[in-house]
Amino acid sequence: MTGSISKPRKSDSAYERLRSAIIRAELEPGSLIEERDMMERLDIGRTPLREALQRLAHEDLVMAVPQRGYFVSATSAADFFQLSEFRDHSEVLAIRSAAVRITNQQLERLKSLIDEAREGVAARIMDQDWHLAIDERLHKLVAEASGNRYLAQALNRLYALSVRSLYVARVPVTLLFEELENFSAIYEALAAHDADRAEQAMRNHLDIPTVQAVQIPARKGTHKAAANAGKKSVDMP
Template sequence: MSVTEAYTEATAEHLSLAERAYQELRDRLIMLDIRPGDPINDGQLAAQLGIGRTPVREALKRLETDHMVISYPRRGTFATIVDITALADVSELRRVLEPLAARKAALGANSRAREELFALADDIQRLDGAGPGNAADLMRYDLNVHRIIYRTAGNPHLEDTLIRLDNLATRIWCLVLDKVPTVAGHVSEHVELLRSIGNGDADQASELALEHITSFEKTIRTVL
């Protein structure tokens, strides 16, 4: 192996570790496993994840851009407080962009993506039939549904924007999870949406995506 090849391989491995750290910490922050306001120790996180501190620090820089952590000079890094007042601003953007993503996904999904969408819809329907289930687990399904739709839409800029918005919205949802009458109903709304995208029905997919976001905002405002 040449020096250049070795450097390239080492760089790819480093990037994958940073991405792994980012995704793991992002989802802990979203699900409030790392509570709002909690201090974040990069050394402890590195030990927990079994990786070096440098990838963790890079992940934390990305999460600061995502408004999920904040760093203070000489004080350290902390999980941001969940800003419920941001709900209106986040929902305003999602009402426009979620239907667009659903429409693009319905029009552009290939056969493999359609199989994935149908399989996820079947999984959620089985969950719905099994009873209320664990609220946190159901919210992880919710995150997965949205991320698959964004990816299938085929526009990386749209995907990146919507992931960040959905992450912030889900943190708000998780903050009031114990006050929400049922999470299962919210998650089961995805079944028809996923199938409409899988069937290539762009108009229905767009309409259902808008209904879902509107329902989410209404539910949150009801319990606040």
């Protein structure tokens, strides 16, 4: 008798779809999430929707306001800098830990992911969501390989908030056409269990101009300021 594949819980599906919409700024910062409209849009009931919203609230992507409902969390240029600074340090800690603790199975998964990325680049996939998904899977795998579940949870939250800042500021997300060399360097350093090489490879991948970010005032025109402080902007080749 063959085993059946369990269907994802409705709250999990709602969480993923809402998270994606918030990260990509399809739901704008500060906007109210209308429960009835969202239930129809996601084709779910109130209970799974609220479970999804509670998870998103724990990740600071939405904010619960008593008697009013859930709102998409606001963001600013100052948030962008602080997120980038915190995420940089956290990603470095994760990859240095992963260099020591990564398993052969995790290395195989990382290699398969990079092979998938190479095939997609060779096929000239231009879907930005595909590029972003590959990048997020790489960071999740490195975080998992760190062996620290609290660090992995924090990085999942930081990744979502950081990418949302780019979308809100309309900064083009870096595409894999420019990242395969960095991905390979990350894999090779982890396979060699070389923490110093792994750290440098991750820093090269993140490549955030922190000095520019420090100089940006947190006042009017924050979207434009965040764009100037953003991760390297790469146009489609």
